[in-house]
Every structure is written in C-alpha cells, then in structure tokens.
Amino acid sequence: MSEAVRHVVILGGGTAGWLTAGLLAARHSGGPERGLQITVIESPDVPIIGVGEGTWPTFRKTLSRIGIAEEDFLRACQASFKQGSCFDGWVTGEDSDRYHHPFELPVSQNGTDVLHAWQSSARDRPFAEAVCPQVSPALQGLAPRKAGMPDYMGALNYAYHLDAPRLAELLREHVTGKLGVRRICDHVTEVIGAPDAPIEALVCRDTGRVDADLFVDCTGQASLLLGKHYGVPFIDQGHVLFNDSALVTQLPVAPDAPIVSETVSTAHEAGWIWDIGLTTRRGIGCVYSSAHMSDEKAAETLRQYTGLSGEDGFRKLSFRSGHRAHFWHRNCVAIGLSAGFLEPLEASAIVLIELSADMLAENLPVTRSAMRLEARRFNEVFRYRWARIIEFLKLHYVLSRRTGAYWDDHRRADTIPERLRDHLETWSHRPPGSHDFDHANEVFPVSSYLYILYGMGMTPRLHPTLRPAVPDVLQVEMQKVVRKQRMLAESLPTNRALLSRLAPEPVH
Amino acid sequence: MPNHAAVNPADHRSVRILEERSEASGDGQMCCITFPDEFRKVQAHYPILFQKDAERTGFRCLALFGFENGENLFLKGGRWEAGYLPLAMDVQPFMIGLPKDGSGDRKVVLDLDNPRVSEGMGMRLFDDNGMATEFLEGVSRKLNALDQGYRRSAAFTEALEAHGLLEPLTLDITLADGSENRMLGFHIIHEERLAGLDADSLKELQAEGHLQAIYMAIASLSHLSDLTDRKNERVVHAG
Numbered sequence A: 001m002s003e004a005v006r007h008v009v010i011l012g013g014g015t016a017g018w019l020t021a022g023l024l025a026a027r028h029s030g031g032p033e034r035g036l037q038i039t040v041i042e043s044p045d046v047p048i049i050g051v052g053e054g055t056w057p058t059f060r061k062t063l064s065r066i067g068i069a070e071e072d073f074l075r076a077c078q079a080s081f082k083q084g085s086c087f088d089g090w091v092t093g094e095d096s097d098r099y100h101h102p103f104e105l106p107v108s109q110n111g112t113d114v115l116h117a118w119q120s121s122a123r124d125r126p127f128a129e130a131v132c133p134q135v136s137p138a139l140q141g142l143a144p145r146k147a148g149m150p151d152y153m154g155a156l157n158y159a160y161h162l163d164a165p166r167l168a169e170l171l172r173e174h175v176t177g178k179l180g181v182r183r184i185c186d187h188v189t190e191v192i193g194a195p196d197a198p199i200e201a202l203v204c205r206d207t208g209r210v211d212a213d214l215f216v217d218c219t220g221q222a223s224l225l226l227g228k229h230y231g232v233p234f235i236d237q238g239h240v241l242f243n244d245s246a247l248v249t250q251l252p253v254a255p256d257a258p259i260v261s262e263t264v265s266t267a268h269e270a271g272w273i274w275d276i277g278l279t280t281r282r283g284i285g286c287v288y289s290s291a292h293m294s295d296e297k298a299a300e301t302l303r304q305y306t307g308l309s310g311e312d313g314f315r316k317l318s319f320r321s322g323h324r325a326h327f328w329h330r331n332c333v334a335i336g337l338s339a340g341f342l343e344p345l346e347a348s349a350i351v352l353i354e355l356s357a358d359m360l361a362e363n364l365p366v367t368r369s370a371m372r373l374e375a376r377r378f379n380e381v382f383r384y385r386w387a388r389i390i391e392f393l394k395l396h397y398v399l400s401r402r403t404g405a406y407w408d409d410h411r412r413a414d415t416i417p418e419r420l421r422d423h424l425e426t427w428s429h430r431p432p433g434s435h436d437f438d439h440a441n442e443v444f445p446v447s448s449y450l451y452i453l454y455g456m457g458m459t460p461r462l463h464p465t466l467r468p469a470v471p472d473v474l475q476v477e478m479q480k481v482v483r484k485q486r487m488l489a490e491s492l493p494t495n496r497a498l499l500s501r502l503a504p505e506p507v508h
Numbered sequence B: 001m002p003n004h005a006a007v008n009p010a011d012h013r014s015v016r017i018l019e020e021r022s023e024a025s026g027d028g029q030m031c032c033i034t035f036p037d038e039f040r041k042v043q044a045h046y047p048i049l050f051q052k053d054a055e056r057t058g059f060r061c062l063a064l065f066g067f068e069n070g071e072n073l074f075l076k077g078g079r080w081e082a083g084y085l086p087l088a089m090d091v092q093p094f095m096i097g098l099p100k101d102g103s104g105d106r107k108v109v110l111d112l113d114n115p116r117v118s119e120g121m122g123m124r125l126f127d128d129n130g131m132a133t134e135f136l137e138g139v140s141r142k143l144n145a146l147d148q149g150y151r152r153s154a155a156f157t158e159a160l161e162a163h164g165l166l167e168p169l170t171l172d173i174t175l176a177d178g179s180e181n182r183m184l185g186f187h188i189i190h191e192e193r194l195a196g197l198d199a200d201s202l203k204e205l206q207a208e209g210h211l212q213a214i215y216m217a218i219a220s221l222s223h224l225s226d227l228t229d230r231k232n233e234r235v236v237h238a239g
Helices: A015-027 A059-064 A068-076 A113-120 A127-131 A133-138 A165-176 A224-229 A297-307 A349-362 A368-398 A405-410 A418-427 A446-455 A472-491 A495-499 B025-028 B036-042 B134-163 B191-195 B199-208 B209-222 B223-238
Strands: A009-010 A038-041 A080-082 A084-088 A098-102 A157-164 A182-185 A189-190 A199-204 A208-211 A214-217 A234-236 A243-251 A263-270 A273-279 A281-288 A315-318 A322-324 A332-334 B004-006 B031-034 B048-053 B058-064 B094-097 B108-111 B166-174 B180-189
Touching: A009 A015, A009 A133, A015 A038, A015 A165, A038 A165, A038 B191, A059 A157, A059 A165, A059 A349, A068 A165, A080 A495, A098 A127, A098 A133, A098 A446, A113 A446, A113 A472, A127 A133, A127 A446, A127 A472, A133 A472, A157 A165, A165 A182, A189 A224, A189 B180, A208 B166, A214 A224, A224 A332, A243 A297, A273 A297, A315 A349, A349 A368, A368 A405, A368 A418, A368 A446, A368 A472, A472 B134, B004 B094, B025 B199, B031 B036, B036 B134, B036 B209, B048 B209, B058 B180, B058 B223, B094 B134, B108 B134, B134 B199, B180 B209, B191 B209, B191 B223, B199 B209
Parallel strands: A009 A038, A009 A214, A038 A182, A084 A263, A214 A332
Antiparallel strands: A080 A157, A084 A098, A189 A199, A199 A208, A234 A322, A243 A281, A243 A315, A263 A273, A273 A281, B004 B108, B031 B058, B048 B058, B048 B180, B094 B108, B166 B180
C-alpha cells in the first residue's frame, strides 16, 4: 500500500457525489503518472423526480470552477434565478405578515448603523425593502442579470432554483466526459477494513474489489461508510428543529407565466410550505412536525395552499434533523446527507456539500499520515458550521409570535441552543455586530441575522451612548437604494423573458 | 418607407431597447458625425477626420471606427470596446422629430425598424406608471446635446476652410497579411499651415474657441495606428 494519496473513491452518485467529484477533479490534476485518480461508484437505480431545490449564491462559483457554462446548466436543470427568500405568515400569521431575506447585503453590515439609518430615514418601509435594492425587482419577477452578461455575473447577487436529479445527471456527464472521473455503475456488497482501521477497499457485485486511499461517503441518509461501517453516532437535533416530515408535489406552470425569484416559505400551524418556481413547474412541499400534525392534516394544508383536490396524492418524505458526531473518520469523509440533514428552511443542503467538497479539495492530504490532522481540522470547522446553521434556522421560529402548541414549543427555553439564547439576550440590549460572528468563513454573516431579526420585528434598542456612523454617509447609501431600484426596474428583463431565450435542450 | 414614431407611453409602454452593440444591431458603421463640443471625449479613443458634405458643400467632422464601409473595429462580442461612445451612435435608434409646421415642441422619435427595438429584453422607455425612465430622459438629453453641437460645428468647419487649414488625407495601410489598403476622401488639419498662421488669424481662431478643437483633432490622429492594430488583429484571427 503506497503512502501517497492517489486514488479517491466516492461512493454514491447523487448531487453530493457528483459535486464532490467535480470540485476535486477541477482542483487537482489527473493523468496516469502523478495525477489524482477519482472514481464514483453509483448504484444503477433510476433517480426519483426532483421537487425543486434552492442553492446559495456560492453555487455560481462552484459551477464555474467545475467548468459548466451557465446556459447549459440553466437549460439542463430547468433552473431559474433565486434572489432570496420570502417569509409569509411567520410573525403573526396575518395576511399582511411578510418579510424578505435577499442575497444582496444591506447598506451597512453594522447592526447599529443600519438600524439607525432605517429608523431615521425610511421608517415607513419594511427593513429589507428600505436597506437593499433587491427586494423590489425580485418581487416584480425581474431577473438578476441581463442577456449578454458574462456567465455567472449579475446586476444583483443571485443563486438558483433547480431540479436536483437533473443536476446530478448534468454533473455526471460533464465530470466523466471532461474531467476524467471514472464511473462505476454497480452495487457495493462489502466494505473491506476493520472498524478501527482505514477502509482498504469496497467490493462491488459485478466489478469486484475497488481499492483507494480515501473514501468519500455520499450515500445519503443511509451513511453506509461513516454511519454503518464506522458507527459514528448521529446527533439528533429534533428537540431543536421539530420538523421531520414533508409532503411534496409539483404544479405545472404555463410557458409564459411569470417566474418568482424568491423561495416563498409560508408558515402554517405546525411547520411551513416551500414554493419554488422552476421554468416548467413549481415544486411545493409542506414541511411539518409529525408530533404536532397528522399526515392527513398536513395533506389538507397542502391542498388548501395549492388548490389541488383530494384525489391528488402527495409523496411523503421523512427525515431527522441532525448530523454525525464527526464527519471525517480515518480515511472516510462523509459529504451530503450522509453527514447530516437539516430541515430545508434556508436551503442549507447543497451549500454544505459545496463547502465540504471545497475544503476537502483544498486540503486534500498528500499522504495517508497527513490525514489525521486534516481530519481534525475538517471536523472542527464543520461542527462549528452545523451548529451555526441550526441556531440560524431556530431563530426563525423563536422570533415568531404565532400561537399554538408547535410555535409555543419552539419558544420554550429548553429547545433553544444556549449560544442562541445568549445572543438573543444580548440583542435585546444592543443590535448584533461583527464581533458576534467572528470566524473568517461564517455560513451566515451578520447581515442574514439582521434581515431575520429586523424583518421579524425584533428591533433592539440603540445603545444609549454609542454614536452611529456619520449620518450623511448612510443617508447617501439609503438614497442610492431607491435610485438603484429604479435603474434596475428599467433595465432588467423578467425571469421569464430571459430564461425563454435559452434554446431548447438538444435531443440526444 | 421609414417606420418612425414619436415616443409615447400609450404605444411604447412595453418597448425596450437592447443594449447590445453589434453589426446585427445596426452599429456596423465605419464612422459617425461628431462636433467640437464632443472632441475632448472623442479624441481620447478615435481619430477625428473631416469630410466634404455633398449637400452643404461644407465639411463635417467624423469619428472613425474602421477603414471601409460597414467596418466597425470597436465591435466585439456584442459590445462596443471603448470608454466613450460618440453621441451620434449612442442615441440610436432615436432621433429628433421636428414638427411639420416648424412650431411646437420637438419630439423624441424612434425608428421602430431598428433591430435594437425589442420587447422583454433591454432598457425600458416607460415604467409601469407610464412615466419616462431615466434611460429615456437620458436619450432626450443626448439628442439635444447632439443637435446643439452639430449646429455649432458649422462655424468651426467654415473657419477651417477660410484659413485653408484642411488638406486631403491619403492613407496607405499595409496589414499583417501583406495586403495594401488605401483610404481616400477624408481631410485632416494642415499642420504646416496652422504653424504658419499670422497672429491675427490665430487670435481670431482663439477668440471663436476653435483653437483647442483644432489641436485635439490633430492629437486624435495617433489613434490611426490603434485602429490599424485592431484591423490586424481581425486579419490575423480570420487567417
């Protein structure tokens, strides 16, 4: 067995497997002599139909790194542009109850300054609309970019709504065809290696034994290598994030119907409904806590939202919010659902894959003996990230003033992570600031907290003695928001106009 | 029959103007009209030449983009590669409409057959309330500047003629592929005569504000070699 890390085997060919393969292959040279060999083993089962998923803006960089043209991606994945999230009925549940979390940053990322600017000059407008130029064009169904702009560039920051199984297909084709990744289509029947030693090889039913230096577990919730083989425990977060079920469906849309540029999340009595607009259909799912709502009640809630009749069946997904105690064990790294899953609010699934694959590609151990320290660092970073995401998701529930058992339970102190409790206490005295989130690569920057806190009506008292930034400067920035909104409205095409320019997918 | 219409919110609410600049969108021109008020910006990017105007038997000022009819060497990948777009190109596909009886307001007129006139993509003329957008207001401002500048340029070219300051330009260009190209029909400032002008003439040109424009036109000719480089780049790529 050679000491150098030369062969990486990725088990599982979903979004996680192919994204990881793509990012690894794009970052490392292949070639038979000194290159890194990458193999994806995927089972021959036909993938299910996707229900629509959201990415983060990071996904543009990811696709560009892997070397896929934006038009090819948009066409293949029936993708549309996502410019943020819209939260309906989360604060009180009344008709007018709505706030936004756009991708563009507010005029200032200092919680004190931006609160002061908003309260002193634009009190009559909701927070996100006042401090960021993106909400108004997104609400009008305008695209974040114009035709003819270079790939992955926009007039506004944006991400995508996409069909995940189609994404996996596109990535598979590109990564095996262009980046030299080997694909084995087979079932794994055995893992060779003792539970207290590195994995030596996987045995496939038809292909036989596949040896490698590093194994990436992308087997989804099954977590075959990290969970089953190594027995790394799953840390359940169901006591913080109660949702454990989703009923999903899709609605076809007319070819010329406007495409909504935000993920619309509508709260209901025991969870919420996602609504994601793709080019040909909307993916809709009712997320709920089975302890607080029956499947039948959830189906009724979804029927009410979609206007579908009782005849229509919904597909049910069950999940547990939580993650493994660690993610890199010996020579096995779990990426994707095998590492963990959190309910889909704020769409953290794909971005966690990107972040994990990025870090793995960047810090890929040169030798097997270098693996221990890289693993330790990886585990520290991702334990921190999972914890921050859990807190951020929980924040949406804690700040709600809705009543009923589900929402009341969410606000019970013993269901709120300690760090979030401390933050909330601090922010009742003063606005959030950069020192509250001081890691170099925070998953959610302070601006995300500002959009949720101020959007949901938690406006801390300004510090009695702290002077806000020079008022004139922010005043100018606030005026720029209005001007930019006007400029964007006259220059941006609608999502539909821009996306319908894409030529139809070539027939194979 | 040209298909021109005075711009108004009732008819043109959904009209958009594509920002693309390409041969296909009507920008395949070797030159356009310019005028002394614009020279400061034009001379930073383009050669300024003079050409006899058949109708007026006078001269007009031109910014040069290419060496033969229909050739614009600044167009690349749907963009115009220069830091400044001469007003005469910038305002297209708009023009000023003069009322038939010569009275009343002048109007912004749109050439509806121009390929940059579109729907769905491009800059809007009116917002949802039917108010003119900043884009349309900008067009209107530029049309006025173009009109005024063009009117004032006659005095300039007449002065050049009066002082005998124009001479024909014969430009022979040898390209990277060895081909020889000759460009005829343009005039430039006669530098020797300019240098030999007496004090009274210079004083007169100075008083009228023409002197600065003359020197900017002279300086602009250094861009002839940039333009040759652009042409060579295409010749090489085509070969």
